[in-house]
Amino acid sequence: MRTPKSFRLHIGLFGRRNVGKSSILNALTSQEVSIVSDVAGTTTDPVEKPMELLPLGPVLFIDTAGIDDVGALGEKRIEKTMAVIDRTDLGIIISNSKDWGDFEEQLLQEFKARQIPAVIVFNKVDLYQARSCMVNSFAGDKLPFIETSATTGFGIPELRQLILKNAPDDFINRPSIVSDLVGPGEAAILVVPIDKEAPKGRLILPQVQSIRDLLDGDSFCMVVKERELREALSRLNKPPKLVVTDSQAFLKVAADTPPEIPLTSFSILFARHQGDLAEMVRGAMAIDQLKSGDKVLIAEACSHHPIGEDIGTVKIPRWLTQYVGGKLQIDHARGHDFPKNVEEYKIIIHCGACMWNRREMLSRLMKARQANVPLTNYGLTIAYSLGIFERALQPFPAALEMFKSLQKSTTLK
Structure with missing residues (x-):
């Protein structure tokens, strides 16, 4: 049976158009995964390729459109490319020495801000030699970099080793579920x-x-x-x-x-395994602040056709309405789509994200935190709405103690 995406290390390939991102992917996988052409902008939507990268194990390579794309359609492609960062565990920034500039620096700073490990690749060394000042700068900052030529295969085996060496520790030593x-x-x-x-x-x-x-x-x-x-x-x-x-x-x-x-x-197990249980417990407590007419976002990782008493579209809205005692404005987001205007919502309620890697769930928590919007998940919301929250947190002493402390401080106010 194929390893689920949630158990694969997500490796994103980023860079300008025509720097050889697709060629690098094809060289790494030894397959014609992405279309390669001299025409800039050949890759339009993210292209995914699951494979085994031994001895690391199952990984998912994601090839992206150029971050320097142009025009209205180009802007949409760039949006999709930047959205891939939300689920990237390890970033590969591909350039050539003559074109390294603001685009690449912005990507590097984005990875640093999110604490995502990144590898820098100077491709096409058969055409352009890396400038010594850049090499010295990266070496001084201890940034992993390598020179390659996807067309000749130069540096590709060493790039594989660099990927293995820089894989995040929380993927290699993944915590247990239960x-x-x-x-x-x-x-x-x-x-x-x-x-x-x-x-x-x-x-x-x-x-x-x-x-x-x-x-x-x-x-x-x-x-x-x-x-x-x-x-x-x-x-x-x-x-x-x-x-x-x-x-x-x-x-x-x-x-x-x-x-x-x-x-x-x-x-609730997956709130801990895929996200941040303490933050989601705090988010669930925001249910007490909901009032009739408030906007609530229910986000689901899977895209499926809801049937019968669907949990996200029927049951949770019903339980929340009963708890609040009034009608709420409920919006839904599915798959990798996530609204930019999250600050409009009083609370975000997310599924367990079992189909995703942990990085994407943490990215959503980060966005919610930046917008000052509480985020919790299905299980915590249901337990809170049904009045069995403490019971559901019993196996997690630290989270339970935090909840009681927050509850006490709220009561004192």
Whole structure:
């Protein structure tokens, strides 16, 4: 089975038109992935190529349009190129020595500001030699750079090694999803409703990833539907260390799980795994400040046709409306599209982002923070709206303590 994008290191190739970005990609992958032409602007939309880059593992290369594109259409291409930075774990800035200038410096500063590691590539060294002053400057600043010629293959093996060397540590030493909360030799029960939204013949990605993570952590795992939880608990001669539920079944699962057994949801696990749990807990508390008529953005990583009681378009709006006691203005954003006017919203409610890499979720948190708009996720929103927030945070002592402290300070005001 193909490795999901969320588990791939996202490597973005950036630079002006005609510096050889597509040629570099083709050389790195040893395949004709991108169309190569002497005509500037051949690459229009981002081109993705998943592959195995050993010994690192699964990666996703993303070729982009030139950042110096022109015209109205060119501006849209540049927007798409810059949006790729939101999901880039490692940036490759491609230029040639004669053209290095403001475009490249702006990219480099953007990566520095976001703490994204970057590799500088001087391509076409068969035509242009890198200037010694630039080489000395990069060496002095300890910026990784290399000279290549995609057409001859010069420097390509060394570029692969440079990519491996500069891969971010948080990708190589990726934190666990749930196994650290359970421990070796201990058991977790995963509650998985099978309803109209459940994909036929399989489980959704967070459930599959959680099962695999528990197995990797030498933990036991029992998977049940919500109607079977009470019976499953009665059959165990030792209580599980944790119960994890689909957020939509929170109320029933909370009622059937003894209070001494920690309980949370897949979505809350992914708030920690893919984003920043503490910040999203703080974001959920903004639900108390919502008033009738306020604008709310519900963002979802996947693009799918909602059916029945869809969680993002039906259930969460209904629970929020009931909690607030008035009608809210709710907008939706799906896929990589994200509105520029986020400051217009009182709160952003995001899915668990299981289909993305962590970088893209952190980028959205950054944008929300810059606009001073609280951001939380589906599971935290549901738990807060249904009045079981503390119970859902029980497995995360630091987040629970922070919530209680914030709650206390708000009450005192």
